[in-house]
Amino acid sequence: MKKWYLVIDVEKCENCNNCFLSCKDEHVENDWPGYAAPQPGQGPSWITIEGVERGQYPFIDVGYLPAPCMHCDNAPCIKAAKDGAIYKRPDGIVIIDPVKAKGQKNLVNACPYDAIQWNEALMLPQKCTLCAHLLDEGWEKTRCVQSCPTGALSMRHIEDAKMQEMIKTEKLETYQPERKTSPHVYYKNLHRFTRCFIGGSIAVRVDGKDECAEGAKVTLSNGANEKIGECMTDNYGDFKFDNLEENSGAYTLRITYTGYETKTIKVNLTKSVSAGMIFL
Numbered sequence: 162m163k164k165w166y167l168v169i170d171v172e173k174c175e176n177c178n179n180c181f182l183s184c185k186d187e188h189v190e191n192d193w194p195g196y197a198a199p200q201p202g203q204g205p206s207w208i209t210i211e212g213v214e215r216g217q218y219p220f221i222d223v224g225y226l227p228a229p230c231m232h233c234d235n236a237p238c239i240k241a242a243k244d245g246a247i248y249k250r251p252d253g254i255v256i257i258d259p260v261k262a263k264g265q266k267n268l269v270n271a272c273p274y275d276a277i278q279w280n281e282a283l284m285l286p287q288k289c290t291l292c293a294h295l296l297d298e299g300w301e302k303t304r305c306v307q308s309c310p311t312g313a314l315s316m317r318h319i320e321d322a323k324m325q326e327m328i329k330t331e332k333l334e335t336y337q338p339e340r341k342t343s344p345h346v347y348y349k350n351l352h353r354f355t356r357c358f359i360g361g362s363i364a365v366r367v368d369g370k371d372e373c374a375e376g377a378k379v380t381l382s383n384g385a386n387e388k389i390g391e392c393m394t395d396n397y398g399d400f401k402f403d404n405l406e407e408n409s410g411a412y413t414l415r416i417t418y419t420g421y422e423t424k425t426i427k428v429n430l431t432k433s434v435s436a437g438m439i440f441l
Contacts, residue, residue, distance in 0.1 A: 163318050164252050164253035164345065165316065165317070166318075167306070167315075167346045169313060171224055171225065171350045173350075174225040174226070177310060180305035183304040187292065195259075195294075201281075207289040208305060211225070212224070215353075220362070220435035225354075227313070230274075230291070232254055234249070234253070235341065236342060238255070244261050254293050263284055266286065269286055273342065301316065336355075352404040353403075358405060358433045359405060360435050361436030362400075363399075376393055377416055379393070381402045383410075384410050384412070386413070389402065407430075412427075418441055
């Protein structure tokens, strides 16, 4: 049968918080029996947005990671719940029963992604329901997906085999796969949040003035002198090699530009780093 998946493109998220607001709009003071009791008007939402800054001034970027409930196939919260208070539907959505879960505060700590919040007023653990009450009425999108202005969030309602194909073709990943929870939330361009880059700018001096070296070829090699990648500088003379592993050690940048001598730069990568302005 078809199952629901949420796909999030980290590169497209701008931290606008529309997903946060639409979740509040759908659930604050609204009771959806069988799905969720009302969400508190104040305090954490059922989707958070984490941010990370990479690099050093002036060569930096920021990545944002929207993080709702992951709707795991191997959900630790289901195992921790008493009396079937949390269950997984055949379509892949994980639901906290708003009646059976009452008083089970321990479930907040059962989620390795910190997706479960405690509603003190109702004495109830709560989380993202993937707008199951709307999907069951025929909606094709959750409220957060519907409100995302950049298309960073999207829904998939497909069979498992088709999803596995999509994971390969779109290069989708799960967050923190070492937890082995088999989430139904997948990320595209996750490296923008979890991995590192080496960047910099190339310039030349022409008639006593500094000029950006557009079209310079930059080759990146690792400590074993194996070629990792190659790119051309843009019209600002900038280059960037992304999706590199943190603390991966020594790298070599080799820069060639017509009319100038080839130059090599050594870089030690711990976290994302800018090689600065390199003059040929």
